[in-house]
Amino acid sequence: MGVLILAGGSSRRMGKDKLSLPLFGKTILEQTVAIYRRVFAEVEVITKDRIGESFALEGMGGTLRGAARLLPDHWQGVVIALGDMPFVGINSLQALSRAIAMKPEEVWCLSYRGRRGHPVYLPRKYFSYLKRLTGDTGLRDLLPELSPKYIDTEDYGVLFDIDKSDDYLPFQRLVVVKGAGDIATGIIWRLHQAGFKVVATELSKPTAIRRMVAFAQAIYTGEHTVEGITARRSNLFEVPNLLVNDFIPVIPDEEGIVVKELKPWAVVDARLAKKNLGTKKEEAEIVIGVGPGFTAPEEVHAVIETKRGHYLGRxxxxxxxxxxTGIPGEIGGHTVKRVVYSPGRGKVCWYFDFGQEVKAGEVIGTVGEKQIVAAVSGVIRGLIHPEVWVEEGMKIGDIDPRGIKEYAFTISEKALAIAGGVLEVLLKLGNTSLK
Known part of the structure; x- marks a missing residue:
């Protein structure tokens, strides 16, 4: 059994060879092939050159008829896939592979919430059916008489193909955000709401404090939702499928390979390191630095102001x-006192959770044998993850003296203001870079 990936179409609706268009550091066809090769041992790509011009010009029926002539003799079944569908999930393909292994004489189709999708598996006894297809008659017209069995999924990738320019554009303007703390999450959330496809990178053990509103939390839990948008811990191979299913992939990337591999349209460095950790204009068509440490236009194309006050978000x-300045911004009349700093070295044991009220002078946790004491009364808004090794004097928590529980679970006005600045730059500079 093997896979035939059909890549002999004319791309009439796109108006150009869509399979050769760039997508996440590869071509569309290369992405499709790479996904199938992670699950199936034998993968054959059926191009116009392999089947002949006359077959390809007929349409899908001609392409399938030409492909049937190339089926290897030792294949007892074939998975028929489309080259312009690079978003099918690996989990979906693995489910298909398991079904074939259990009942190889059945016809199998992947579906999304009851809607038939791709790929489709045919056992050898039906190979001859492919040879009678003509014109633009494809598997959709053939399947009803074969009584296929469906493997239903929540994977929109089994339906979505890149057919027109509008299908391709959102993925062409991929944005990689370095960092997934609370400020970076505000940026990611707003860009996602505006229709951008966004991938985030993080440390293997993120040091985010406001974890309930930080997509970095997905590194620890596998999945985390902030105001209706869900992030999932990911690797590079899962990115296309997560994006088409409306998730935010968060990739541990201490080696800095994600930008190099995905070749995004834009890069936003939102790690808030107060210095440039190596981000360069050459990394993408649009590169944005968030906060101090970046200079435009020498190092990046634009910088976003992060200091509270009149210029925030510009x-x-x-x-x-x-x-x-080293002094936290004022919230509820407090600056330094609202921030919790580690009294020693080690790992933190917290006595309170997010959204809970604390009183000034109350012990809220320990680092080793040293107590962590609240300096102000309010609501717990930030707690560093207990798996992080902390150093003395390190910021490890945050108390909101305004005392409103909801603020611990919603994106701050500061993060959204900064996100607005990022969105401005992408729209302003993107008007020329996308032409």
């Missing part, structure tokens, strides 16, 4: 953000 196209 896009800077010449110069840098205001320098870091």
């Amino acid at each position: 896009a800077i196209y010449q110069g840098s953000a205001l320098p870091n």
Whole structure:
């Protein structure tokens, strides 16, 4: 048994050879082939050259009829896939593979919430059916008489194909956001709401404090939802499928390979390191630095101001953000006291959880044998993950003196203001880079 990936179409609706268009560091066809090769041992790509011009010009029926002539003799079944569907999930293909192994004489189809999708599996006894197809008659017209069995999934990738320019454009303008803390999450959330496809990178053990509103939490839990948008811990191979299913992939990437591999349209460095950790303009068509440490246009195309006050969220196209003062912004009349700093080295044991009220002077946790004492009364808004090794003086928590529980679970006004600046830059500079 093997896979035939059909790649002999004329791309009439796209108006150009869509299978050769770039997608996440590969071509569309290369992405499709790579997914199938992770599940199936034998994968054959059926191009126009292999089947002949006359077959390809007929349409899907001619392509399938030409492909049937190339089926290897030792194949007892064939998975028929389309080259312009690079978003099928590996889990879906594995489910198909298991079904074939259990009942190889059945016809199998993947579906999405009851709607038939691709790929389709045919056992050898039906190979001859392919040879009678003509014109643009494809598997859709053939399947009813074969009584296929369906494997229903929640994977929209089994339906979605890149047929027109509008299908391709959202994936062409991929944005990689370095960092997935609370500020980065505000950026990712707003870009996602505006229709951008976004991938986030993080440390293997993120140090985010406001974890309930940080997609970085997905690194620890596998999945995390912030205000209706869900992030999943991912690897590079899962990115296409997660994006088409409306998830935010969050990839541990301490080696910095994600940008190199995915070749995104835009990069946003939102790690808030107060210095440039190596981000360069050459990484993408649009590169944005968030906060101090970046200079535009020398290092990045634009910088976003992160300091609370009159200039918060402004896009800077010449110069840098205001320098870091080391003093937290004022919330509820408090600056330094609302931030919780580690009293020692080690791992934290918290006595409270997000959204809970604490009183000034109350012990809220320990680092080793040293107590962590709340300096102000309020609601717990930030707690560093207990798996993180902390150093003395390190920021490990946050208390919101305004005392409103909801604020611990919703994106801050600061994050959304900064996100607005990022969105401005992408729209302003993107008007030329997408032409």
